[in-house]
Amino acid sequence: MSPFPSKSLRLFLPAVLPLLLQLNAVAHPDKVEDRLLMHFATGSTPIQGDTWEDLTHRVKARVIGQPKLMNIGPAQALVFNGLSDWLLAAPDAATAKPVLPVKEMTASAWVRFNDMQPEGGLCGFIQDNGSFEKGWLLGYDQAHFTFRLASSGGNKDGDGVLTNLISKSTVKPGPWYHVTATYDGAAMRLYVNGRLEGESRDQSGDILYPDAGKLTIAAFADSNELEILDGALLEVKTYGRAMPEAEIAAVVERNAGLLAWPGSINDSLQFLVRPYLQAASATGMSIMAETSRPAAMTVEYAETAPLTLTAGVPAGTTSISTVSLTGLKPHTRYFYRVTSDDGNGNTARSEVKSFQTLPGPADAWAFGLLGDTQRNPDVTRRCADGIFALRPNFMLHVGDVVDDGFAKQQWVFDLFAPCSDLFSYVPVFPVIGNHEKNSHWYYDYFHLPEPEYFYTFKCGNAEFFMVDSNKDVSPESEQYQKLEQALAASTATWKFTAHHHPCWSSDNDDYGDTLKGKPGEPFTLGEPQLQPLVALYEKYGVDIAFAGHIHSYERTWPILNMAINQRKGVRYIVSGGGGGNLEKASPQRAWFSIHVQSGHHFCFATVQDRTIQFKAYDLEGRLFDTFELTKAADR
Template sequence: MKHFILPIVGLITLLATTASAHEGPDPLARWRFDSDAISQQGDQTKILPRRGPTGMLSGKFEMLGEKYDETLFLNGNQSAIVIAENHNDANKYLPTEALTVSAVVSISQPEQWGGLIGVIEDNGSQESGWLVGYDEKTFTFALRGKEGTGRLTYLKGKTAYEAGKLYHVVAVYDGETMQLYVNGQLEAESKEQSGPIQYPAKTPFMIGAYRDSDEFQSLKGRLREIVLYDLAAKKEWVDHDFEHNASLAALPAMESNDPLEFVIEPYLQFGTQSSMTVMWRTNRKALGTLYYGETAECPNRIDIPEGKEIHEITIEGLEPETQYFYRTESRLKPDADPLTSKPATFQTAVNRDTPFAFAVISDTQGNPAVSGKLAQFAWGQRPSFLLHPGDLVEVGPRDSHWTQHFFPSMNPLIRHVPFFPVLGNHEQNAQHFYDYVSLPTPEYFYQFRFGNAHFFMIDSNRNLDPDSEQYQWLEKHLSASDATWKFVCHHHPPYSSDENDYGNLWKTNKGTRGDQNARQLVPLYEKYHVDIVWNGHIHSYERTWPIRENRAVKENAPIYMITGGGGGPLETPGPIRPFFMNTVRHGHHYSMVRINDMKLEFQAYDLDNRLFDQMTISKQPAAAHE
């Protein structure tokens, strides 16, 4: 085991370049992220070290503060510092037997997997390397030793970081014990790992990013200093080091000085006959104002006096089935020039006896080119709202998947009509879902009325057995509903002919042909006369016959529809035709549902906006379940 103690001298003294000038060892590398470290050469920006390797800076950045307080701010949008694309090219700067990292940093955007410095691979049996990073609330330290558990151990701190505020973070590994300190305090410790550090075969050496073979999550926050040693520090050294950085940790939070911009342009949420919610996000905390009215001048206004990045304003007291205009303004200060959105329109929910239509698009995940095209086509048909059966994004905890994939691609539609989503498995119940939608509590399940239809929105990632919260809630409200049309939406399909999600039908004839958790709700659908159940999860299109008691019937029973072709990688049905299948199709698509009193028309369209399936349901007054 290698340990070192600096009894008097902290990291600031290590600015000296000769061993005789200080007590204690030299670091492998040290970066002080001030203006002197920035070297612009053509279109390349280099980070010059005080000691060790030069880094290549990509993406947007800015310098904040002055002199001793100066820091480098990375904006989180693919901005990062590459020390080596292949860590093997920088081996002499990487610790092996022991490690100490001392960092002074701030976090402005929480992430599930955030990185400050490290070399890491986090994929199954290949887990290896080390990383000092952060998650949605605290700082973290991950490492794998050659004689450890065969996987990474993650330490999680206790201090909940405040956005924009500097913290002193130290990670230590001595070959037997991992330790994580925040502002001088030991917050996590583990003896799961031992031996030299196990490095990946080939992974980048990064600062300001969590990056391995299939992930790249950039830091939005500040870097003040990072120092890397190949020795393990004792508690006394950490104490002295924090003493030299305590004044920085005591400074107030500081955020970017970038010009105010939209991260997410305005969009609509949970429209009713008398209200509509408008949401948007700015890159900095700002004062929000919503203008609205029945003309493009938008004579009415609502102000939010508190500065926020995610803005949410609900307009109350509107008239049913009425067209309104709206636009937003955001200001850093009350007298500052505003960031203004373009005027857009919306319509409040219609009266019970008025015809209406809505679009259905699911599994938009990770393919904005496709989902954006489908959104444009759907908007061309002027739906009243969008129903989304889940998997809005590929990885829910990654904010960039919301801000760079889902919202930009869907904006042509959702700036004019509200969208009503449910959670898919890819959302991973991430906080971003709850931050970016405005739905009735608890948001993971809810209901809404539109015209003569009643919609019940369920989270099929949770338990759905008869004793579960959602099952009992659903039975209560289904039994009380007097709607002409009853619809249910959840991500996982009770019936599916997919080739391998519910048993590999190319290798065996045994399979559940649908999600067994979700199928527990089927008796409720049959008992309370649900008309259609919309699902996603399977990236194809499928419509069943009406199904009652696990048999196909001609009418007056629930129809199950998988509309998972919104952008995700396409899937294929199995080799046989199950009893419930009416129509199945491989391809990206969207659907339109049109309702006029007791008549429902359904149509599905492909990526070229060509009709490929349709059906009509007509009810008689006695069958309307009024």
């Protein structure tokens, strides 16, 4: 029996829907970092007019001038012109006070300089006027990062004395840097790319703030100076604690790809994202790639060498290009090679790779399944390698492909880099998760049939229905109606659906707290808003509904009308084990569950005629769940 009054779930919904929606809103909260005071990250929250709210929602910065969001290498960053562009995070001391560190602090930034100047600022609240020295500033000079701070303990003359820490290594325009300043009430420290580059014990006690001043980003601004950044910022964060060296090193480690970007404005054209396969069909394949700047893209291809056929597109306005090959033979291998050309004699050329068009209705075939890769490239690489080793015809990704859909560098380094080999041989069909934040990058990087958020495709004797579970799926919604039409029209032997959020899940805290279950704190065993899909899947005989979102694995018994029905039920599989932090199931077994397991993993399925074999593997390649199903002729 379910711990939840399961049979009445749908009846129960209207009365508690507002509460359930609320619960859902706090499901999967972004982990709030300890004593984070301010967090600006490009892309994650858009600039609205001349106001830019930070991710903590505590700071509304005024945008001065016209900083521009631009792609710089693998990242998209806010570019300041060195003359008039900067951010006024708080115009005065009273406004700034709630987000100013009192004693312990950390200020960090991802920055890339076009040019450097003798006294520059990245973030701070400072007055440095003759002998009047108060506040703090994470900044730079013509060749170093700097960290200035005045404290009550260092205040020997009553006006304050700033200590100016200067990084040991030389900093230059071009590459991305991660710089961190910390103060713990006794020592100031300055880290560049995770390495300690300066330390001072001259200051102690509370930070000494001036009565008047402003909290600034991308500028050093006090009452008589304004020096503006000529360069780009990806992120600025402040904390009310001194971050330990290991934590700073971990941040840097997670972004090693960004630091490895050479950053020089040289002529060579490079692939930021190596060629990958999209929109596969029996007679077509799209090949995509991203280059370091817009370039024309040509694909040479053929069934055997030499690659005598070509197709191409001219340089577009963006650096992501798509070449769609049509008129191909079904279930046939083609070799291909991509060459991008910027028109100035600079080219990037891929190795020769190969793909196979999708099989026809009489063929046996296989697909991989992965979800919630988020931001864990080592795990994602192991999953991708595991899937590729099994040689699927294509793969499904059930969403949360990255952790922050607006952080362009995550697409480059946390999704495409670890999946590079897999995606170059095996086309991927995604659905959008919540972590993509409906960012344009999802639609830019994936080439999907209209209307993109919802689409269908066929492989062999199956049809896949790909749903955006962030969007409305109530019976009145456009998506529900499109899905119903498509299901009703489908003549495929197998009907599979995929969306990010699960209809059924045993998770212990995503749908209410299953560890409490007090009156007034109901929980559901799955996403309440998706219940209309359950009815639709049952009506049209969907075989398996794939989902992610819960970072674990779960397979249900066949479910029909809120009960297990071995003959006519719909099976549900949650596979959210591609990298995101793992989640656990409720201690009590859910009535519908066959197998639930916490652990990073990937899945693989083979289909022949009316038989499917499904397998789930852990990172070591150990099989931990499997089933075989042969459909009755009347099912």
